[in-house]
Amino acid sequence: MGLPDSPLGSTNPRVIVALDFANPMHALGLADRLDPRHCALKVGKEMFVVAGPEPVRWMVARGFRVFLDLKFHDIPHTVAQACAAATRLGVWMLNVHAAGGSAMMDAAREAVDRTAAECGRPAPLLIAVTVLTSLADADIRELHISGDAAGHSLHLARLSAASRLDGVVCSAVEAPALRASLPVGFKLVTPGIRPAGSTADDQARIITPERAIANGADYLVVGRPITQASDPVAALARINASIGEAA
Numbered sequence: 001m002g003l004p005d006s007p008l009g010s011t012n013p014r015v016i017v018a019l020d021f022a023n024p025m026h027a028l029g030l031a032d033r034l035d036p037r038h039c040a041l042k043v044g045k046e047m048f049v050v051a052g053p054e055p056v057r058w059m060v061a062r063g064f065r066v067f068l069d070l071k072f073h074d075i076p077h078t079v080a081q082a083c084a085a086a087t088r089l090g091v092w093m094l095n096v097h098a099a100g101g102s103a104m105m106d107a108a109r110e111a112v113d114r115t116a117a118e119c120g121r122p123a124p125l126l127i128a129v130t131v132l133t134s135l136a137d138a139d140i141r142e143l144h145i146s147g148d149a150a151g152h153s154l155h156l157a158r159l160s161a162a163s164r165l166d167g168v169v170c171s172a173v174e175a176p177a178l179r180a181s182l183p184v185g186f187k188l189v190t191p192g193i194r195p196a197g198s199t200a201d202d203q204a205r206i207i208t209p210e211r212a213i214a215n216g217a218d219y220l221v222v223g224r225p226i227t228q229a230s231d232p233v234a235a236l237a238r239i240n241a242s243i244g245e246a247a
């Protein structure tokens with residue numbers, strides 16, 4: 001899945017634009033204005049349920065790295081089949097819930113690696129969701145999970161690494177603590193990013209792009225600061241410039 005190697009852009013852009021649109025045509029309209037050297041794209045449940053895999057195929061064909069954010073969580077066989085199908089689509093990154101357990105994550109890893117080899121392409125990054133950031137400590141207690149959200153998140157991140165997953169989704173606020181206790185090269189994918197001066201929207205813990213990178217984030221998931229900007233291309237360029245990426 002080679003991206004063009006150009007002095008005008010990165011072959012490994014750090015920003016992942018979250019295409020959270022009810023109407024897939026709006027998502028594709030924005031994607032059409034973006035450059036795959038400057039960002040990856042995230043497709044989530046809403047668009048996938050409405051439009052299926054076609055928009056993903058279109059983005060992959062345009063040279064975009066696509067993060068398929070469907071957070072699989074089911075019995076190992078079902079998750080493995082879903083991960084194999086996502087790999088066949090040519091996505092660059094996909095995710096599962098670590099709460100599905102080691103057997104489920106092992107099955108996902110095996111399916112992704114085997115399918116990528118069959119397709120003759122590099123395996124996509126397989127990452128885990130640990131504790132949903134919408135869950136507070138009281139919700140964790142309600143689920144009869146011992147410890148607090150941060151401790152449980154670290155436990156699930158370690159379990160993900162033991163199952164040879166490539167990384168986790170986490171808050172960049174937590175990134176330094178996670179970085180310290182996870183293998184070198186384990187990817188930290190961080191939402192909740194807000195450039196200085198922008199609104200928090202419904203995000204509880206926000207952090208600037210610069211701070212997130214300084215904290216050890218590998219990839220920044222950015223939605224509304226780009227998708228709702230009057231000039232999304234310029235908003236992305238400003239974020240890329242702020243983290244030293246080609247804009």
Ligand code: C5P
Pocket residue numbers: 018020044132133134169191192193201203221222223224225
């Ligand atoms: O618009 P905003 O930048 O807040 O979008 C962040 C994106 O990251 C959304 O697609 C949201 O669903 C996703 N996300 C998140 N927090 C998590 C996991 C995913 O905000 N813990």
